[in-house]
Amino acid sequence: MKRSKRYQTIKEKLNKSGGTVFNIEEAIDKIKEGKGAKFDESIEVHIGLNINEKGGTQVVRGTVSLPKALGRKRTIAAFVTGENKEKAKKAGAKVVGGEDLILKIKETKKINFDLALAESAMMRHLGQIGKILGQKGLMPNPKDETVAPDIIAAIREFSAGKICFKSDDQGIIHGVIGKVSFKVQDLIKNYNTLLTAIKKQTPENQKGEFIKSISICRTMGPSVLVKI
Secondary structure (H helix, E strand, O other): OOOOHHHHHHHHHHHOOOOOOEOHHHHHHHHHOOOOOOOOOEEEEEEEEOOOOHHHOOOOEEEEEOOOOOOOOOOEEEEOOHHHHHHHHHHOOOEEEOHHHHHHHHHHOOOOOOEEEEOHHHHHHHHHHHHHHHHOOOOOOHHHOOEOOOHHHHHHHHHOOEEEEEEOOOOEEEEEEEEOOOOHHHHHHHHHHHHHHHHOOOOOOOOOOOEEEEEEEEOOOOEEEEOO
16 A cells, blocks of 8 residues: 555654554554544554454454544434433434334445434334445444433433444454543553553453553554554
8 A cells, every 4th residue: 555755754653663662652652653634533543352253253342432532523313202302402412213213324335423223113124224334334233332222321421432342353452542632641651541441351261461562653644563
């Protein structure tokens, strides 16, 4: 992949460290150095796990509320019954509906939200658009707490910074801990909170270290290795 001159300049500076593995504070300092993109980039974390990812036999997933949120407003869709539509809007959901919203998505195949939450009663209807939502990783799931008995409380929690995490086919969890503009200590708090939540999901009878590698990067920049 061809990279921009800015990316190459940042990478060259990082390479002078000789592949050094930094503690999280040093790593964040490295990532924040230099001229970035013209927008406030996200700080991403990529955590490699020692799990059997083949065939999806082991999946690590969960939710966590980051103390310093994410620095951006996610567009939340709420699939709710009629009596909760207005409450869902007041709680912070931008896209709200029931079977009418499901039908609209089914017909247009368009999605204009970043996160989908649903009442349990709506799940039997969501199967109609399961493939559309699934391709974007947006299908509500009780394991992610995106299917909630108290949908209004769930909307408020996710609006305030609660996030879902899940290992991919390579056994890696990809997450965001904030923005480049965040204070270093705020980014560290979010990082430590996410890491603690992931460690709590260590499978029983785990052989060897659960976490194999950690790296962080900015949206448009190269990564830095972090000490485990």
